[in-house]
Amino acid sequence: MRYLITHGMIIDPSQRVATIGHVLIENGKVARMYEMTDRLPDADQDLVIIDAHGCLITPGFTDLHVHLREPGEEHKETIATGTHAAARGGFTTICAMPNTRPAYDTPAVVRQVRQMARDASAVQVEVIGAATAGRQGRTLSEMANLVEAGCIAFSDDGSPISDPAVMRNALAYSRMLDVPIMSHCEDTRLNAGWAMHEGAVSMRLGLPGYPAAAEEVQIARDIHLAAMTGGHLHVCHVSTAGGVELIRHARQRGIRVTAEVSPHHLTLTDRWVLGTLDSPPSAAQGSLTQRLDQYSHVYAAGMQSMRQSADLPLPAWFNPTLLPPFDPSTRVSPPLRTEADVEALIAGLADGTLDAIATDHAPHALVDKQCEYGLAACGISGLETALGLVLTLVHRGALDMLNAIACLTEGPARVLKRTPSSLRIGTQADLVIIDPDQQWIVDVNQFVSKGKNSPLHGQRLKGRVMLTMVSGQIVYQEPGFGMTPRVTPVASRLEGILNTDDDDA
Amino acid sequence: MTLPEPIRPTRRHVLDLDDFTRHEIETLLDTAVGMKEILSREIAQVPTLRGVSVVNMFYEDSTRTRISFELAAKALSANVVNFAARGSSVEKGESLLDTMRTLQALGADILVLRHSYAGTAHLLAQHFRGAIINAGDGSHAHPTQALLDLFTLRDKLGTLERRHIVIVGDILHSRVARSNLWGLTAMGAHVTLCAPPTLLGNEQFWLDTWPDLRIVYSLDAALQDADAVIVLRLQRERQEAGLLPSLREYAQFFALSQARLQAALTGMLVLHPGPLNEGVEIAPDVAVSAQSVIEEQVTNGVAVRMALLYHLALHLRQKGA
16 A cells, blocks of 8 residues: 655654655655655555645654553553554554563563564564563563563663662673663652652642652662763653753763653643642622631632642643542652753753653553552553643743654654664655644543543643554554545644754754 | 521532631631530430431541541431441452442441541542541541631630641641641631651741741740640651651650740640640640640530531531422
8 A cells, every 4th residue: 555645744853854745655665755846646546645734744753661561460451452552642663661460571571572562563562671580679680681582671660779789780781782771760768658749739738758859869879870880871751850950960971871751741740639629619708808808828828829830831721620639640650740840851851861752651440540649550641642742842832843753753762772763765654643733632531542540631732643654554543534635724834833943954 | 506507508528628718617616616515415415417327437546536526426416337447448458439339328428537548538529429527638637626626726715816826746747737727827827837857848848838837946936925836646656767866855855844834925725636645745744734725625526526517417408408
């Protein structure tokens, strides 16, 4: 099958290209690019035309951090459901974390998982091996054997390696394999019993806190160990301003450190745990003085916190007050931090300190979440909302479009030391078509993923994946998309989205 | 006895005092005055809540709060059932929501919940058709304790407006402190917190929510102009967890001793939510001194809980009618 994608805004960070044109896909590869004035190939019955008017055409995304739960917790997610959710989110390559049962810590398990992925998967699945046997943090896994079996990185994600000597050895040993050690940086002695970020909200709600320092001291430790060993440290899901600063400084010193950030840490804050209180007493009751009396300190304080949420530099379509207080869908590790952290993470992406946006897609069953806040499983089902959140940042002017797409394509490839997905002629046709302006309301019941755990349920996002292609095959398509001509004028809709002043463009 | 109408017809649950207006608190305390009168009668029972089922769901050990709720419900002729479970629902193998649904199907109208995890009362309130009263959830809230403290203070001081109230002890882990902060500030009182930094946490985090708070590390300084002091229980685990060098040093600097009582304003009231660690956070002779209102707090607790049950049941009935 051949596909001609027409009238799209082609954005390819690998070539620093942003132009309107058409793309021809043949034999699973990008066969040709057409400018708007070029003569298009003649229609024949083998050629499928996809009208991408008003849409972006970009290389397929790579997600460095996905929990597929198989084997062991298939009630939460399977390779089949997880990879279909990835396709729906625009991801054409995903890296599966090894906190499964059994863990991905032997070649046999890794081979089996890769085989299952070939059979069931919509997208390319890469396997991250456990850094230590059984993810126990004591003995190194047989890394060389695991690389032979196909592992592309190592991590004990979710179970931070607490013994610095073990971390030192992992970073040193992996050097000969030239693969990153992906570190979930958390000193578990500083956040024992934690439920949320330690700050004004945790203090108010009486929830045990996870201080920013519990992440930062471990990042600092791992940076020093990477400097000493020369190993490649990849910091998973950075969530604090201090963490960004440590990584920025380490990179200036030439230490081999890369880092990722999740869409939820880029957009949501600990105020989402506060949610909203009961609606206030009706203003119609009583005289004005009486009302002022009623609205004394208690209420003033409550309103103040709500006003602070409203003052967040987030677009109007974000509304944490859709949630009740203590909603377990907001519980995630590392926790949602403060506005200052969000700003620092965005700045870290913009200046290249952070390489990649990775979802940390963590699907859970309803029963794991519908319980006491402090006992609720950590994690957000993130594959299907990632692009919407990232484009929200673009619409808000916090990130430029080319940079945002680069953090989903080029950045993760850099971490894995691979050639990034690209729309260059002759490369494998892994691509995404995005409608950057489409507004949609998140409905977790419509998720392809088995994990319906998302604090974004009911929120309006702007920007949506319309079609995903892997090796020239359509693996996801919004119903009806591209099959009938789209009429929206291109120029006006794309105006202001692209940073046309980019020197490299 | 004439009871005032509830100010807030929409109130269904009592999860914390953070959504209470001053007027609503005053209404409740006024109702409790009437309830206290009932308790002083020869036959201390009225038929007001006949046919209403109250279930005390206690997932954490408690003697006085559970008995207080039980007596309050019985004084109003409600049906009371006590349900005690140890540990969390997860450890038990049955989810809290399942248990709640079972009690709902059995006809429970009001659930009184005590739980060791913060936010649990809010969770049940999302799903229960009747009313939830939070009887203490983790370090989050203990609204009925705060209401009985407010009742006792108002009774003794006449008003809380511009009164100086000190809360001393393990504030970081105290649901009593948090609910009292909402209640006391709503009533116009000035609040001072006093604790070692390991039992207080970051000062700014408190001030972000309660900007008018005063925080001091010296109990002597805190007590200088205090009209009342609420002494919190110090759990021995805090010392074992390394938050304190020793109980001896804690007692030396933060216990309410006879000497500190004498240095304070004449008539400064002494409150304590109980149970007491005599010799740790409070000297034995202080606890039984003339300024101590600890026993009255317990008595007032029954009256305040009667007032709450009454108002919530009234709302349930109006809704059901």
